[in-house]
Amino acid sequence: MDLDRFDRQLLNLVQEDAGQTAERLAEQVALSPSAIQRRLRRLHEQGVIEREVAVVDPKAVGRPTLFIVALQVERERPDLMSQLRRWLSAQEHVQQAFYVTGEADFILVVTAPDAESYDALMGRLMSENANVKRFTTNVAMSVVKRGLSIPITMGDGA
Incomplete structure (x- = not known):
């Protein structure tokens, strides 16, 4: 998909805060709110924006x-790998x-x-x-950075 400068700006902004109104986004991108809504709808429909989520403080919940966790398997047979992927996803x-x-x-x-709880899961x-050979665990002492934002350049290397 071809993303123009406006699409790229929008993607950067909604990755930072997807809860912004079309009016607020329009102020930052220099398009009308209706144009913002159309672009966002198209980006959703074309799968560029997969979903919108709320970032929750783990301690608060x-x-x-x-x-x-680093996990090793015994064999990489497609059926066994598929079974493990389904299990992990669930x-x-x-x-x-x-x-x-x-x-x-x-x-x-x-x-x-x-x-x-972690021990019970493992x-x-x-x-x-049965295909899992072993695993090693690291416990995070603190979070230095947490996010899923993908840096999107404006097309001019910026």
């Missing part, structure tokens, strides 16, 4: 602990899961209220997925 504690290169096969970002992972 009783999930203060963040675990970064777990509410798993915020993000990446299939990666290197020593680990998957990197997971897991949130939990405490170590006991116990289920091992018992319900």
Whole structure:
């Protein structure tokens, strides 16, 4: 899809705060509110904007602990990998899961209220997925940066 300067500006702005009104966005992009709404609708329809979410403070909702998990599998058979992907996708504690290169096969970002909840999740992972060989866990001591924004240049390298 071809994104013009206005689309790129809009994408940067809504990644920062998707709750802005069309009027507020129009002030920043120099388009009319109706043009903003049309562009946003098109960006949604074409899959450029996948979804809009609220960023919640984990501590405020009783999930203060963040675990970064490196997961290794025994075999990379397509059926076994597909089963594991489905299992990971269904777990509410798993915020993000990446299939990666290197020593680990998957990197997971897991949130939990405490170590006991995390331990129970990983116990289920091992018992319900015989193809999982091992995992290692890092506990996040603090969050330095958290986000999903994709930097979008204006097309002139800026």
